[in-house]
Amino acid sequence: MYVCLCRGVTDTQIREAVVDGASSLREVNSILGTASQCGKCGIATRDIINQTLAAL
Ligand code: FES
Numbered sequence: 001m002y003v004c005l006c007r008g009v010t011d012t013q014i015r016e017a018v019v020d021g022a023s024s025l026r027e028v029n030s031i032l033g034t035a036s037q038c039g040k041c042g043i044a045t046r047d048i049i050n051q052t053l054a055a056l
Helices: 011-019 025-032 042-055
Strands: 002-004
Touching: 002 042, 011 025, 011 042, 025 042
Parallel strands: none
Antiparallel strands: none
8 A cells, every 4th residue: 555655655665664674754764755745644654663663
């Protein structure tokens, strides 16, 4: 599912970034470009990061 429409980033990509070591919204934004344009995906991205970290 697309989370960031501006950059075409999916929830799977966000989860993979966390599994690969990213642990904060800032890190994921830096890697994938989420929340770098309109910013509307920031909350959803953060939720996915937190869910993924909790499951590790
Ligand atoms: Fe992610 Fe716009 S939807 S920056």
